[in-house]
Amino acid sequence: MLIAEYDIRGILGKELTFDLIDKSVSTFLNFLKKKGENFDYLLLAMDNNKNNLKVKEHLIRKFKFKFIGSLPSPIFYYQVIKQQIPGIMITASHLPKKYSGLKFFLKDGTAWKINNLKNII
Secondary structure (H helix, E strand, O other), X not given: OEEOOOEEEEEEOOOEOHHHHHHHHHHHHHHHHHOOOOOOOEEEEEOOOHHHHXXXXXXXXXXXXXXXXXXXXXXXXXXXXXXXXXXXXXXXXXXXOOEEEEEEEOOOOOEOOHHHHOOOO
C-alpha cells in the first residue's frame, strides 16, 4: 500500500480492498459534512486502467457520484473547480496496471490531505 500526502494506491483486491475504499470515501464525505458542505453528489472520474472500472462501478453502486468520464487528472481538477463540487479521481498514475488508487479533491481543486485516513488504514 502506498500512502502519499494526497492519495492512496495499492494492488486492487490485495492492498487496496473495497472495504478500505468504502471507509476512505466515507471518511471524505464525513469531513465534508463537518465543514458544512453538503452536496447531492460528488464528481467521479477515472483513468483507463481496467481495475479502475471495477472501482468506479463499485463506488457508483455504494455512493452518490456523477461520473464525468475517463479523463486525464488535470481535466478532472478543472471540472472540480469549474463545477465547485468535490470529487474523487480513480487512478494509480504511473504505477503498473495491477495498481489502483484514489485521489480526493475539495471543491476549490485542492487535494484533501490523506493523513485524514491514517486512523482507518
